[in-house]
Amino acid sequence: MLVPLPLHVDTDASVLYLDFVAGESLKQRLYSAPAAEALSGLARKVGQAVARLHDGSLVHGDLTTSNMLLRAADDALVRPRARLAGGRV
Numbered sequence: 001m002l003v004p005l006p007l008h009v010d011t012d013a014s015v016l017y018l019d020f021v022a023g024e025s026l027k028q029r030l031y032s033a034p035a036a037e038a039l040s041g042l043a044r045k046v047g048q049a050v051a052r053l054h055d056g057s058l059v060h061g062d063l064t065t066s067n068m069l070l071r072a073a074d075d076a077l078v079r080p081r082a083r084l085a086g087g088r089v
Contacts, residue, residue, distance in 0.1 A: 004018040004019045004020075004021055004078060005018065005019040006018055006019075007019055021069060021071055021078050022071065022072045022073070023069045023070050023071040023072040023073075023078065024069070024070055024072070025065065025066050025067070025068060025069060025070075026042065026046070026065040026066075026068040026069070026070060026077075027064070027065035027066045027068075029042065029070055030042075030065060042070075045077045046068065046077065049068075049077050050063065
């Protein structure tokens with residue numbers, strides 16, 4: 001699972017700039033009607049990613065198929081942004 005590299009943090013504007021990762025959202029992939037085997041693999045990737053976040057006491061807060069990215073080069077799931085459970089981003 002990938003994590004985009006932070007490039008710059010603008011605390012005044014509350015903006016985090018991350019490294020660009022070419023790919024498509026999970027939502028886009030699902031709308032392309034992949035085969036059942038591909039769906040099973042995607043579901044497994046998502047489940048494993050969420051489990052890793054939660055195992056590390058991290059929560060996402062707005063986990064949707066629109067904010068999960070599959071890297072174009074190898075279909076690796078790019079880890080969504082998360083925060084410590086009960087903490088700030």
